[in-house]
Amino acid sequence: MEFSPRFETYVLLSKKDKTVGSMLGGIIPSKESSLSHLKHALIKGAYLEGNDTRAIYLGSDLAKRLDVDVGEEIAMIGSSLDYSTAADLFTVKGIFRTGLFEFDSTSAFANKAYLDNIMMSKNKASYFTLSFLDNQAAAKYVNALKDKLPRTCEALSWQMLLSTLVQAMQVDSLFGYISISIFFLVIFFVIMIFSYVSIYARTRQIGLLRALGFTPKDIRILLFNEMLIIAFFSVTLGGIIGAAVTYYFEIHPLVVSGLAETYKDYGIISDALPTRFDLFTISWNALSIFILNLTSILYPIYKINQLSVTEAMRHV
Amino acid sequence: MYKIAGQLAWKSLMRRKTRTWMVITMIAMSLSGLLLLQGIYDGMVSHMINTAIRSDSGEISLYASKYRLEKNLDYRIGNLEDIKKYLDKQNMIDAYVIRLAQEGLAATAHKSLGAILKGISLEDERRFGNFDTFLSQGEYSFGDKDREALVGFKLAEKLKATLGSRLIFTAQDANGEINAIAFRIKGIVKTGGLAIDEGSIFISMEKMAEFLSLSGAATQIALRIKNESKIKNVQNALQREFESIDVLRWDELYPLLIQMREMMDVFNMVSYMIVFTIAALGIFGVILVSILERVREFSIMLAIGTPYQNIRHQIVTEAFIMSLFGYVLGAFSGGILLLYTASSGIDFRYFEAGLESFGLNAVLYADIRGYYFLQAFGAVFFATLLSVLWPLRVLKKIKPIEAIQGKML
Structure with a gap:
């Protein structure tokens, strides 16, 4: 079984006079690469690394909407967990294309360790993603997790989530x-x-x-x-x-x-x-x-x- | 000659009633099923087209050049008064709406999502496409002071917002500044259009203009045309009048829906082909056996001088009488099923969420079009023709004397 925490928030990304609403995900690059297809979806630049600070990994259609390329800077403005304004400058490290239009036109990712500093989300995650070698095991784990997790959290299988x-x-x-x-x-x-x-x-x-x-x-x-x-x-x-x-x-x-x-x-x-x-x-x-x-x-x-x-x- | 052949064909069919009724039932049941399926599939696409026209594009929409690509307020329609004057004079235009939209970030206290804020006039939208009928919760109003909004139901779900919830929308205004506007949810709309349900928020045009620091401008003008056949004429006239503006028909804005309709047509055609090829096998079996068990009878007829054409005519008539009965019965029962489904619909509420993901309602209504019955007639006719070819070839090879002597049997 593989697992990884993700922190997800919605922010405005800006370059010059263009501003676009985007989902910004904080991920652990090494774990994510074995869990999802994000790394393999890279079409330009490079994938994120664990020691990246102001690096952002953009969906291809989002990059097009912002008119940015690898190496260029974009501004991010959003709200952190304590409801204060979070803002920073990021450099586009890589551009990915999954083929899912909605995802590619609205999603961006950054190294969670760095994003946690800006979003005040240290040791916090929006959710954990778990991947099983055996699909049948997922249902059993969901039930087991339901018993173990505190009431404020829920465990959902992909069938429930989707x-x-x-x-x-x-x-x-x-x-x-x-x-x-x-x-x-x-x-x-x-x-x-x-x-x-x-x-x-x-x-x-x-x-x-x-x-x-x-x-x-x-x-x-x-x-x-x-x-x-x-x-x-x-x-x-x-x-x-x-x-x-x-x-x-x-x-x-x-x-x-x-x-x-x-x-x-x-x-x-x-x-x-x-x-x-x-x-x-x-x-x-x-x-x-x-x-x-x-x-x-x-x-x-x-x-x-x-x-x-x-x-x-x-x-x- | 034809009368005798017809009478013989009828008697022959009546001689083997069960067999005849089996073929008739087969054609009737498969035909009614296919008609119903075709009506429902067409009804689904029609519903999506109707929703897109009523809630968004109208039959024709006007955009500033490049706006659809850039989604930027720099590419907006500015000469609104001139356009309005022109549109008011046109007899072919039933109604029109002016919209001003901007992408940005919608947020509640705990969650934020990308969304599109649209400035509209509720009264104009009602006249344009009965937009009020899409309201699923709350009131069709922006409140007394225009401080409230209507929200797409999926967006509300994602934001975990309900009626009365406070939303903050942040976006870039016409001057390039980041601005925010707050409002409460007055109503939740469910159109079936994915773009609206998943990501649109509607506020009053006046509030939107104020928020974007932009007055007398629009990002879209959508038109309803009285006569469907005149859409292209109106489009051409508008394009001539406003050369710098993109004038687009709904099918140009939603090519996906046209492709869906074409795919459904292909699917229906393939279904007809498969079903009636199999049905042709059934008719073929009956006609072939009918010939084989009467080889001596036909041989005697040929031997006493009956022309082959007469016997062929009798066989073809037999096949067509069965098919015609099957068609009439199938078209009648299919027609009744279609009428019922067109008026009462089929309730698929159990699959509501799944249907909504395709932009459909939980109750599906069928379309009824005259050409369904023509198409079905063509399929039955062709299958019948196909099914008699081989038996007729067998008949042609009969050597009357040998057959009478029993040598061919």
Whole structure:
């Protein structure tokens, strides 16, 4: 598990006649580099270090809005923890781009050890970020921390903290399920139609079997087993092809040029449409189609068993 | 000839009622589902467009050149009186609003966030886009002395501010000085527009002008146009009249929404293609079996001199009768579903926060457009046509004498 404290405040950053409201984060550079992608997002200059004093690490769009470059000075004005005015001059040490438009256009970072002096936040943090090697461990830790922490603090998992994002994912899934249910519905009917015509094409054969002593239950088992074999082979084949296609697109995602630029407000950071090769999803869909296959034969079996032996044998 | 072929087709379908009804039900159910889905998806995008127009851009917005890039008061619209005189004379303009905005820092006693302060006229905004209907809490007012403000609901949440909370906004004024203004929250607005809900504060135009040391200026003038088809004409006329000002339509200001609409169209088209390709397989199965079980019947018809075209006509008619019934039933039930969803909506309150993150309301309303039904008809027609091609090829290969003798069966 990795962890790091962060001190977060909102300030005005100014250069000459340009002033922009910004989120200024105090971070421990060495810890942050193993915890987040901030260091790797560097596009110009250098990342922060533990002994930096008046150095600031700016988001690319924020730097553009302020019209500053690496090595230039900007003024910061905000309010410190004791509600007094906090002001200082910073030199731009590095510029980063995460691809998250909102973040890149409003965020700046400084060495926490130095920022604590200005903001009167020594030995204080807005929050701690914890990263786990095993995601499952997070939930356990949240519960454990809840018991240990004082009442003024709270422990939140990413699902709780980003509940809106989690709901957005649920909404996305919901509409995906609605769309796919229509596909499944039409697939169900098609299989049922094919089952129906293929069973009815053998009505006389079934009548003969009944005359030879097969009971309706035997017929049901016979036809069900036939469908079981067909469903097994078709679902296995479909599953393998589907999985192969999904795997291919996971490695070589579709790229829609301009996608990230258009949807930057929604946090889309890449032109690539990622595909996830998830065995659970593939198995779940395969199982759904398998069950659809089996249920689609129920009505045709019912219909054929409604015919008497003579009706079935005389069927044209 | 056509009448006989039609009668034979009808009788053939009635002979295998269950099979026929299965195909009709398949087409009807998939069609109604697709119509509903298309209506809801279009309704979602329409809602976002409508919100953007009502709460921000209007059909046309005027900005000083470079303002949208720089967001700096140096790039402001100055000749307000001339513009107002011109706009008042235009018959095509239904309403217009003048706004003055500046980015800065909004702070409560314990938290501060970047935000945009906008000077507006509440009465003008009401006329412009019923802005008062976006109010979710409090009053649609700036108070008796214009010392109160309306705040976007997400910004209020982030600032942990409620009605009556005191906010301080710090920003640069027109002279380049850092200024601060204090006010209390009178109302909280929820528009569905991310920019407004997450980062906007509204105060009176007079207070804003005083705060920024700037009078008779605006950063945006938004217009509502009476006739949608005349938007481009009005835009061109305005651009000719005020050459130094950027005159932009809503779709130029929100290209994302247009792209979303296009993506939805593509998605709907792909859905139709997938569903009706599968449906075509169903129709194909029924028609093929229908031909195969009547090979001797058709062979006799061919042997006694019935032209192949007549039999083909009968098969095609069979397929189209099924599809037509399926279409009528599907269009009818889909239409009813659409009408219901357009008037009552579908309540997704459980996913409210998730929908809000997309700029949507918790209750989704569908759109109903005539072309849905035309598009659906085209899809059904094409699927039917596709499904009969192979069976007709089988039919064409029949050798009547061999078939009568049972050699082909």
